[in-house]
Amino acid sequence: MTNAAFERLLSAADYGNAHAAFARQLNHAGRDQGTWRYDAASVYWWLRGRRPHEHVQAAMVETLARKLGRSVAVTELGFGAVDNVGMCIYPASVDGATDTAEHAWTRLAKHINQHASEGFDSGKALQAALGWRYDLPDETVSRNGRQQVTSTDVQSLYTLADHFTDLDRRHGSGSPHTRTVMAELLVRQVIPMLRGTYTDAVGRDLMRAAATLSGQLAFMSYDAGEHATAQHHATLGLRLVKAADDRLYGAHLLANLATQAVFLGHSREAARLIEAAIDGAGRAPAAVLARLHSTAATAYGQSGERRACQLALTRAERALDQTGKDPGPRWVSYFSPAHLAGAAIRCLSDLCLHKQALRHVPDALNLGSQNVRTRALHTALIAMAHARAGDTDAACNWAVKLGQHAAGIQSTRVRQRVDELAASLGPQRESPQVNEALHTLAAMPAAN
Structure with missing residues (x-):
């Protein structure tokens, strides 16, 4: 179906048979938005119903108004209202994913947070899981553009992702500055490559490298408490990795969405997400399966499914024992016995199996020096497990250790666990030891 309103405006501005000229003017009008490379084909698809993002529509209005000599309202373009909530929708095509990426990264780079008042949408997360799992694969992703992209160029993006991953693990993602810098780099470096020749x-x-970067940005946003933004970038990463035809990394991104859902208390939806990830991963390397099954355990534990939780933990432990023979992709090398132990403490505590949970304490703290935030998160879990088990003295001792481990970390997740521990100890504040622990927790800096 043709967008008749847009077609009439193009004709009135003498662009009816000059779509390439309109695209050039549009690129000029949007030069401050990044590296736009729209062409006649872009105009064709807009006329056939594809809706550009709001910042593109604003540039269209500016271009048409200058040619027509009058103001043009966005509503005259015929695209309808831009659905901000729809930013978490799984893109239908690779071109749509590129457009979505440019829009999302540009807005983040310019500190425009359209998701500030929104939360995690479990329905859209499940829709994204279905799209990733069952949509037909892309037959080809080759492209002809202005910039030639080589394998060496792509490798530089993996190096960039490693850098931000290390920053995230050491310092947390509470500072918006880090995410802004990352978004600026994505706009300047990745978008021109996605629109290039390869x-x-x-x-x-x-596509795999871009998915890795989008997934890292999603995880950083999740750690900062910006849950709609995190979901948006995770969904975008799922579509990009679908184009890469990398089912293992797709399962990893879906597991990250499940982890976010568990954090927010959407345990049943989290279970469905991680089940889709495990199904989609198929005969995956042992390290990948260990990570996926540990996430499943946390979802089942939170929802009170004791048998399913313990079965998932057993599967994760067995898989982790096989990682020496089957280490898997490089990106999963972070997952260690300590990460599995942290998941076990969480899910077994949720099931009120406190003694079983506390057996995993030594392993949970056997972390590398780079895992600063994970150490703080695990310390908080241990303190909470002791508090739930009724051992206030041990909970207070671990609370003091938490104050030491969490110093300098900017993380909403760490802050929330600190607050949960303080709330748990609060009723016993008349105890000198509890009072000291509460003062230690209160002295910790906020996430942002």
């Missing part, structure tokens, strides 16, 4: 093989690796 073969199918290079293109799929490029």
Whole structure:
């Protein structure tokens, strides 16, 4: 179906048979938005019903108004209202994912947070899982654009992702500055590459690298408490990795969405997300399966499904024992016995199996020096497990250790666990030891 309103405006502005000229003027009008590379084909698809994002529509209005000599309202374009909530919708095509990425990263780079008042949408997360799992694969992702993209160019993006991952693990993601810098780099470096020229093989690796970066930005946003933004970037990462035809990393991103759902208390939806991830991963390397089953355990534990939780823990432990023979992709190398132990403490505590949970304490703290935030999170889990078990003295001792481990970390997740521990100890504040622990927790800096 043709967008008749847009077609009439183009004709009135003498762009009816000059779509390439309109695209050039549009690129000029949007030069401060990043590296736009719209062409006649873009105009064709807009006329056939594809809706550009709001910042593109604003540039269209500016371009048409200048040519027509009058003001043009956005509503005259015929695209309808831009659905901000729809930003968490799984893009239908690779081009749609590129457009979505440019829009999302540009807004983040410019400190425009359209998701500030929104939360995690479990329905859209499940829709994204279905799209990733069951949509037909992209036959090809090769493209002809202005910039030639090589395998070496793509490798530089993995290096960039490693840098931000390390920053995140050491310092947390509470500072919006880090995410802004990352978004600016994505707009300047990744978008021109996505719109460039590449073969199918290079293109799929490029999509995987872009998915890695989008997934890292999603996790950082989740750690900062910006849950709609996190979900948006995770969904975008799922579509990009679908184009890369990398089912293992797709399962990892879906597991991250499940982890976010568990954090927010959506345990049943989290279970469905992680089940889709495990199903989609298929005969995956042991390290990947260990990570996926540990996430499943946390979802089942929170929802009170004791048998399913313990079965998932057993599967994760067995898989982790096999990682020496089957280490899996490089990105899963972070997952260690300590990460599994942290998941076990959480899910067993949720099931009120406190003694079983506390057996995992030594392993949970056997972390590398780079895992600063994870150490703080695990320390908080241990303190809470002791508090739930009724051992106030031990809970207070671990609360003091938490104050030491969490110093300098900016993380909403750490802050929330600190607050939960303080609330648990609060009724016994008349005890000198509890009072000291509460003072230690209160002295910790806020996440932002």
